[in-house]
Amino acid sequence: MKKVYLLALVMIFAAVIAGCKKGEEAPAASAANATQAVAAAPAASEPAAVVDELKPTQDELIREARNNFEPLPLNVEEGYKQLKNNTPTTEKLELGKMLYFEPRLSKSQLISCNTCHNLSFGGDDYQQTSIGHGWQRGPRNAPTVLNSVYNTAQFWDGRAGDLKDQAKGPLQASVEMAATPAYVVEVLKSIPVYVELFKAAFPGEADPVTFDNVANAIEVFEATLLTPNSKFDQFLRGDSNALNETEKAGLKVYMEKGCNSCHAGINLTSDGYYPFGLKETPEEKLLAGDKGRFGISQAEGDEFAFKAPTLRNIEYTAPYFHSGLVWDLRQAVAIMSSSQLGIELTDTEIDQIVAFLKTTTGEMPKVEYPVLPASTINTPKPTFTID
Amino acid sequence: MKKVYLLALVMIFAAVIAGCKKGEEAPAASAANATQAVAAAPAASEPAAVVDELKPTQDELIREARNNFEPLPLNVEEGYKQLKNNTPTTEKLELGKMLYFEPRLSKSQLISCNTCHNLSFGGDDYQQTSIGHGWQRGPRNAPTVLNSVYNTAQFWDGRAGDLKDQAKGPLQASVEMAATPAYVVEVLKSIPVYVELFKAAFPGEADPVTFDNVANAIEVFEATLLTPNSKFDQFLRGDSNALNETEKAGLKVYMEKGCNSCHAGINLTSDGYYPFGLKETPEEKLLAGDKGRFGISQAEGDEFAFKAPTLRNIEYTAPYFHSGLVWDLRQAVAIMSSSQLGIELTDTEIDQIVAFLKTTTGEMPKVEYPVLPASTINTPKPTFTID
Numbered sequence: 001m002k003k004v005y006l007l008a009l010v011m012i013f014a015a016v017i018a019g020c021k022k023g024e025e026a027p028a029a030s031a032a033n034a035t036q037a038v039a040a041a042p043a044a045s046e047p048a049a050v051v052d053e054l055k056p057t058q059d060e061l062i063r064e065a066r067n068n069f070e071p072l073p074l075n076v077e078e079g080y081k082q083l084k085n086n087t088p089t090t091e092k093l094e095l096g097k098m099l100y101f102e103p104r105l106s107k108s109q110l111i112s113c114n115t116c117h118n119l120s121f122g123g124d125d126y127q128q129t130s131i132g133h134g135w136q137r138g139p140r141n142a143p144t145v146l147n148s149v150y151n152t153a154q155f156w157d158g159r160a161g162d163l164k165d166q167a168k169g170p171l172q173a174s175v176e177m178a179a180t181p182a183y184v185v186e187v188l189k190s191i192p193v194y195v196e197l198f199k200a201a202f203p204g205e206a207d208p209v210t211f212d213n214v215a216n217a218i219e220v221f222e223a224t225l226l227t228p229n230s231k232f233d234q235f236l237r238g239d240s241n242a243l244n245e246t247e248k249a250g251l252k253v254y255m256e257k258g259c260n261s262c263h264a265g266i267n268l269t270s271d272g273y274y275p276f277g278l279k280e281t282p283e284e285k286l287l288a289g290d291k292g293r294f295g296i297s298q299a300e301g302d303e304f305a306f307k308a309p310t311l312r313n314i315e316y317t318a319p320y321f322h323s324g325l326v327w328d329l330r331q332a333v334a335i336m337s338s339s340q341l342g343i344e345l346t347d348t349e350i351d352q353i354v355a356f357l358k359t360t361t362g363e364m365p366k367v368e369y370p371v372l373p374a375s376t377i378n379t380p381k382p383t384f385t386i387d
Numbered sequence: 388m389k390k391v392y393l394l395a396l397v398m399i400f401a402a403v404i405a406g407c408k409k410g411e412e413a414p415a416a417s418a419a420n421a422t423q424a425v426a427a428a429p430a431a432s433e434p435a436a437v438v439d440e441l442k443p444t445q446d447e448l449i450r451e452a453r454n455n456f457e458p459l460p461l462n463v464e465e466g467y468k469q470l471k472n473n474t475p476t477t478e479k480l481e482l483g484k485m486l487y488f489e490p491r492l493s494k495s496q497l498i499s500c501n502t503c504h505n506l507s508f509g510g511d512d513y514q515q516t517s518i519g520h521g522w523q524r525g526p527r528n529a530p531t532v533l534n535s536v537y538n539t540a541q542f543w544d545g546r547a548g549d550l551k552d553q554a555k556g557p558l559q560a561s562v563e564m565a566a567t568p569a570y571v572v573e574v575l576k577s578i579p580v581y582v583e584l585f586k587a588a589f590p591g592e593a594d595p596v597t598f599d600n601v602a603n604a605i606e607v608f609e610a611t612l613l614t615p616n617s618k619f620d621q622f623l624r625g626d627s628n629a630l631n632e633t634e635k636a637g638l639k640v641y642m643e644k645g646c647n648s649c650h651a652g653i654n655l656t657s658d659g660y661y662p663f664g665l666k667e668t669p670e671e672k673l674l675a676g677d678k679g680r681f682g683i684s685q686a687e688g689d690e691f692a693f694k695a696p697t698l699r700n701i702e703y704t705a706p707y708f709h710s711g712l713v714w715d716l717r718q719a720v721a722i723m724s725s726s727q728l729g730i731e732l733t734d735t736e737i738d739q740i741v742a743f744l745k746t747t748t749g750e751m752p753k754v755e756y757p758v759l760p761a762s763t764i765n766t767p768k769p770t771f772t773i774d
Binding site: 101102103104108109110115118119120121122125126127128131134135137315316318327328329361364366367368369370371372374375377381382384 | 488489490491495496497502505506507508509512513514515518521522524702703705714715716748751753754755756757758759761762764768769771
């Protein structure tokens, strides 16, 4: 205890002095990463729980919002609590971060998880549908990796039960990273630093460099990719002033019209599957001939059904829908209201909902870009051909 | 002075306590980033100059090495001193970092500077020659961006005089990022956060969002991409034990055989142009029909001449030569000795030189992965087609 107290004192002292010198030596806080500075705090120490609590409030809108939504935890390691059969450790976290940014896991050695789930970019790629090996286009828009540990299933059709199961998909998909489990293991075993890092992350395993463990490590890293402390989360915690009047009006319309029937909870999604066109069939091209969950379940009701995606950070996750054909958030809201709710919103209502949705943009993960170990003469060489 | 002294004391104190707690709360220092922890220090405060100095020594090998080489500065901001017509500021640095990682500057919005000059990877891409827009292959192997501010000219043929001039090339090359200056400016002006960041980085300019300023900002960031404190640099500074016996033997052979005639100085390059095959014509396929500097100068002596590249961090910069056809550093050394020096090295000498060359691997830049501002409805959309 004494040590912690002393450390805290020294850190406060250092912070105060560093603060005095700000502008002289500290790197400039740019508009884009100003919020990031705040994000650094929660992960560092324990008192996050105090700030995390919902303050008592008489604000009716906050009270109603709390019946529908939940703020993300400020301490991103809280994401670990969602993991199953994968005990998080700092060794797995560090290894997982490296593997997430590791292009040598792909056949071309050019494409990493971060290519399509870019952490600079709200955890996806601003592409209609992702471009992968050989400049091939994938079939669906890349969902964001951010806060995805809260999804009860992964992919638009929910075919992966968790993130470690999900991670194995793009690694092997011929139009994405185009690798094989054997290739991935061969690459990693050719690099002694990786072998040591796997030993440290999976102690007690006789042969820790496995495809499963690649996925396990990546899952641990991804579990920390939360975007806490959005204006909306501040509002939920009890700060009435965190949203302006337009944003509050948007939140009201959102709940009154029933957007929250599919997009509520901690991640603004029910995690349910709904036919795109529940009430009115949308323009045919938006469906792109993709039957969604039906491809997995073969259940009649699942035709053209997709998992309701998170709406957090939605200003970053354009273009929208599984087909990625809509770039304008206003248009996406209008389409959803007609196709899923069977109603037509006024232009004002759409503007208000969009304003509200933009308040879900949180603090993006702070990630030190990893330095990856050098290849060796035994490392497989990149291949460009499409089989 | 008092403030600095106090800060230093507090930092030492905090470091000691943090050291005691290592393994409890601190993120695990992986084998790959262990050296990075050390790299954090120099940039933070002023006393770098003290550590930078060459200690007096009686070690003959160090003294001879000092006649040929110079260590990189420990404070990466020393790289700024190489800049011309581009005053470095923290605003330019932060903006330049964002632009370096910004895929939206490419036509597909998938390719950034970092795609081919990957900072996880020794500042290049482990590709024979780079893959760019439309999965097209570029004509030459990507040179490393690391320490490149010390090059007197850029590109294998030296056609760019500095990094800001260089940066404009790949942005526009049809097989690389395939953008145009007008497109780049249109993208950036469509994103209000960028407009503000350009105003802050280029104060007093009426219209700061220009293609030139994109290059200026990127150059400032790139000037900091140094890899200080390699074992070889520690040796040069006076630590006789920084190299082992094999590495010292390699350094001796390197200087005795004349490798230093083209690869010496701070960046292990003379920055001169030499025909590939100065003494003996190498295997024809290694030349790949590329006449090198001749394409720029049309001077007869420049046929098949290329700029001698830096050898720093060479274990990271495979494959080797402009044609990128040699993956094995041993083989590359053998080819250089016969083609450029007209000698044949023994296997032992090659092993020793390779061991020495690996001591040039320095501390890789510590970069916080930037969060880029969201696109807006006015931002141009990605395009995949090849014109």
